Amino acid sequence: MELIMQPTFSACGQACIAMIAGKSIEEVIRDMKTDQSTSIGQLIEILDFYGISHAERNKRISKKNPVPYPCSILTVHTNEGYTHWTVLYNNKYYDPEFGLIEGEYPYGKITSFLAIYAYD
Numbered sequence: 001m002e003l004i005m006q007p008t009f010s011a012c013g014q015a016c017i018a019m020i021a022g023k024s025i026e027e028v029i030r031d032m033k034t035d036q037s038t039s040i041g042q043l044i045e046i047l048d049f050y051g052i053s054h055a056e057r058n059k060r061i062s063k064k065n066p067v068p069y070p071c072s073i074l075t076v077h078t079n080e081g082y083t084h085w086t087v088l089y090n091n092k093y094y095d096p097e098f099g100l101i102e103g104e105y106p107y108g109k110i111t112s113f114l115a116i117y118a119y120d
Contacts, residue, residue, distance in 0.1 A: 001089045006096040012085045013038030015096030016073050019087050020116055021050045040114065043073060043085070053117035060112045069115030078108035088113070 004025055006015040011025070014035065018028045029035045032046050040058045047054050058075065059065045068074060068088050076084040084107075087094040093101035101107075 001087070001094055003094050003100050004096060005099070008035055010037045011035050012096045013043050016085045016087050016094075017043060017046050017050075019094055019096070020047070020071075020073070020118065021052060023050070038085070040075070043114065047116075055115035055117075058112045058114045061110060065113075068110065068113035071116040071118070072113035073116065074110050075112040076105070076108045076110050080108075084108065 001019055002022075004015045004018045006012045007025055011029065014028045014032055015025055017023075017032070018025045021028065028046065031049060032038070032042060034042075044054065055069070061068070070088070070090075072088045074086050074088055074093075076086055078084050084097060086096065091102075093105055095101055095107070098107055
């Protein structure tokens with residue numbers, strides 16, 4: 001997976017999809033018809049549009065699901081108070097705002113994940 005940085009403050013979802021789909025950020029923005037903040041529903045729609053296999057819904061991190069799937073789009077509640085998308089792959093965080101992160105995620109609390117099966 002190649003790290004793609006978000007071109008604007010609110011395009012983290014598009015950058016995550018670009019990384020997973022192997023597409024340019026411009027192509028994903030065009031196909032999603034937005035460069036603004038995205039919902040999990042919009043991310044699922046574009047994954048379906050690109051034919052990328054994924055879980056049917058976001059799962060909360062909990063005692064039942066304490067660890068995200070090995071390849072996931074993560075929901076992060078940042079230390080600065082906004083919600084952010086990032087990709088977990090190969091035990092690394094491909095964060096479109098902060099870069100490639102190994103080890104513990106330092107920029108907020110990961111609260112849920114959408115499993116991506118295309119990289120199994």
